[in-house]
Amino acid sequence: MEQMKQMVLKKFEEVFGDSEGAKVYFAPGRVNMIGEHTDYNGGHVFPCALTIGTYAVARKRADRKLAFFSMNFEGLGVLESSIDELTPQKEAGWTNYPKGVMWAFGEKGFTLPCGIDLLLYGNIPNGSGLSSSASVEVVTGFILRDLFGFDVTNQDLALIGQYSENNFNGVNCGIMDQFAIAMGKAGHAIFLDTADLSFTYAPIALRDAKIVIACSNKKRGLGDSKYNERRSQCEAALAEIQKVKAIKALGDLTEEEFEQVKTAITDPVCVRRAKHAVYENARTIKAVEALEAGDVELFGQLMNASHTSLRDDYEVTGIELDTLVEEAWKIEGVIGSRMTGAGFGGCTVSIVKNEAIEKFVECVGSAYEQKIGYAADFYVVEIGDGPCVL
Numbered sequence: 001m002e003q004m005k006q007m008v009l010k011k012f013e014e015v016f017g018d019s020e021g022a023k024v025y026f027a028p029g030r031v032n033m034i035g036e037h038t039d040y041n042g043g044h045v046f047p048c049a050l051t052i053g054t055y056a057v058a059r060k061r062a063d064r065k066l067a068f069f070s071m072n073f074e075g076l077g078v079l080e081s082s083i084d085e086l087t088p089q090k091e092a093g094w095t096n097y098p099k100g101v102m103w104a105f106g107e108k109g110f111t112l113p114c115g116i117d118l119l120l121y122g123n124i125p126n127g128s129g130l131s132s133s134a135s136v137e138v139v140t141g142f143i144l145r146d147l148f149g150f151d152v153t154n155q156d157l158a159l160i161g162q163y164s165e166n167n168f169n170g171v172n173c174g175i176m177d178q179f180a181i182a183m184g185k186a187g188h189a190i191f192l193d194t195a196d197l198s199f200t201y202a203p204i205a206l207r208d209a210k211i212v213i214a215c216s217n218k219k220r221g222l223g224d225s226k227y228n229e230r231r232s233q234c235e236a237a238l239a240e241i242q243k244v245k246a247i248k249a250l251g252d253l254t255e256e257e258f259e260q261v262k263t264a265i266t267d268p269v270c271v272r273r274a275k276h277a278v279y280e281n282a283r284t285i286k287a288v289e290a291l292e293a294g295d296v297e298l299f300g301q302l303m304n305a306s307h308t309s310l311r312d313d314y315e316v317t318g319i320e321l322d323t324l325v326e327e328a329w330k331i332e333g334v335i336g337s338r339m340t341g342a343g344f345g346g347c348t349v350s351i352v353k354n355e356a357i358e359k360f361v362e363c364v365g366s367a368y369e370q371k372i373g374y375a376a377d378f379y380v381v382e383i384g385d386g387p388c389v390l
């Protein structure tokens with residue numbers, strides 16, 4: 001981290017002249033172990049923060065200007081704006097993520113007194129489904145709190161990030177990503193009930209295994225994906241179920257209850273979407289119980305079942321993610337493997353025994369390249385902490 005700090009500070013000096021008064025910050029990316037597409041259905045999720053994420057250098061300005069520079073998009077140069085020009089816009093370039101958070105603070109009654117210079121560098125692969133955008137949102141909120149002394153908690157930073165993504169960027173995401181990032185704890189995943197935001201930290205003790213992320217390198221933009229459509233399908237199913245049973249969200253139903261009321265849903269596609277939401281929530285609860293009981297094997301089986309449900313009922317995988325997962329399942333020493341994040345591209349997460357990691361990377365990698373035509377990338381990851389000043 002110290003090396004990264006020096007690297008981004010040096011770049012800040014190059015771009016903005018000097019680094020007087022500037023501070024360096026970090027917010028992680030996240031990987032979700034299980035509980036996919038449950039967070040906007042009042043269900044449970046089980047994500048963890050990573051040690052890769054977004055590095056930022058920021059300082060206050062004497063005027064009302066905003067000056068943005070991203071080391072990931074160096075060719076764009078310094079992008080200027082002003083705190084008086086923050087208007088919601090869908091899919092309008094990377095600066096809309098920090099701008100959205102600044103706007104959202106304003107909406108919540110925290111007015112920015114002056115502009116800032118902001119440099120970002122992310123080592124999360126873009127569009128990989130490891131929440132590079134939520135990481136930018138949380139680091140921006142963290143910076144605003146630090147620079148201007150706004151009285152907000154880390155949980156508020158998560159909610160403000162989600163609010164900005166929903167209302168400024170037009171992506172109807174749930175709370176999982178921002179929460180996992182703002183509340184991250186090294187070595188632990190967060191068992192979060194999205195119905196009321198109650199949560200516990202569960203240690204991820206994998207003994208002789210590690211978490212391996214495989215990036216399909218198929219880019220995914222949430223805005224142009226079918227994400228919002230899935231969300232509407234779940235809402236349609238919920239509205240029909242509510243005519244026969246008083247529930248607030250699909251996450252209120254057990255599997256048995258769902259089987260009893262599912263005939264209330266008219267569209268068969270919506271039946272499958274709702275089924276995934278209900279069963280995935282139940283799986284997530286079981287998976288955390290299994291982990292607490294030290295049963296990593298059962299946790300892995302539930303991860304596999306999660307993927308099958310996302311493939312067949314929720315239909316958010318696609319040939320790239322299916323290939324990565326199905327090839328992983330063939331390898332001895334793979335305890336569990338599934339897509340992670342929104343889907344339609346992005347990454348898979350696998351629990352792999354130490355002695356099988358090399359084989360995993362080699363075999364899954366070559367089968368993927370042969371079938372898809374380009375390579376996947378593999379990362380053995382560590383679970384890190386939430387945002388911090390460096």
Ligand code: GLA
Nearest residue numbers: 036037173174175176341342
């Ligand atoms: C994206 C969203 C999250 C969540 C996942 C799917 O990452 O930002 O809120 O819905 O997809 O589980």
